[in-house]
Amino acid sequence: MGVGCWRNPLLLLAALVLAARLGHFQRWEGFQEKSTSVKNMNSTLKFFIETYNNASNDTYLFQVDKLLRSQMQLTTGVEYMVTVKISRTKCERNGTRNHSCPIQNKKKLKKSFICEFLVYTVPWMNYYQLWNNSCLEA
Numbered sequence: 312m313g314v315g316c317w318r319n320p321l322l323l324l325a326a327l328v329l330a331a332r333l334g335h336f337q338r339w340e341g342f343q344e345k346s347t348s349v350k351n352m353n354s355t356l357k358f359f360i361e362t363y364n365n366a367s368n369d370t371y372l373f374q375v376d377k378l379l380r381s382q383m384q385l386t387t388g389v390e391y392m393v394t395v396k397i398s399r400t401k402c403e404r405n406g407t408r409n410h411s412c413p414i415q416n417k418k419k420l421k422k423s424f425i426c427e428f429l430v431y432t433v434p435w436m437n438y439y440q441l442w443n444n445s446c447l448e449a
Contacts, residue, residue, distance in 0.1 A: 342382040342392050351434050352381060355391050358439040359428055363397065363446075364404070369422075372404055373397045374412055376423065388433035390442075396449060398423045423449040 356375050364372050380394040399422040400412035415421050426446040432439045 342384045342390070344380075344382055351389065351432070352378075352391070354434065354437075355393065355430050355432060355439065356395065358432075359393070359395070359426075359430060359441065359444075360397065362441050363426070363444070367404075369399065370403055371399045371415065371420070372402045372412060373424075374400050374414070376414060379425070386431075388431055388438070391430045391432065392427070393430070394425065394427045396423055396425055397446070425449050 356378070360373065360375050367373065374397065375395050376398040377396040378393070379396060382392045384390050384392075399415045399420060401415055402412035424446040426444065428441060428445075429443040430439055431442055
């Protein structure tokens with residue numbers, strides 16, 4: 312084997328180094344605490360709580376009570392890692408869905424959870440997918 316067989320890999324390596332220096336490769340930063348678009352965050356929270364309520368066997372609907380933490384990372388879309396407090400409302404599951412459901416205040420019916428979830432979204436296509444979800448009673 313002569314020197315000729317090494318020229319192609321060296322040429323390839325040189326091209327990769329040059330492309331990296333010119334910024335043609337995007338470095339994924341991981342999840343970052345960044346200010347997020349209110350529209351995208353509201354849509355993400357709405358998607359999560361609808362998904363949660365659809366999977367729940369509770370007689371009453373839950374709603375997001377408080378946004379505790381939000382992180383995002385850009386991939387082929389946007390990934391949100393979010394921590395929220397959700398609480399049981401006075402609106403029953405089989406009742407008419409009211410846009411304004413007050414939080415349950417009767418001691419026996421009060422119930423809250425702290426939920427962490429990961430949602431993948433392509434907001435410009437109105438596409439959402441819940442990748443992970445875990446809730447613990449608050």
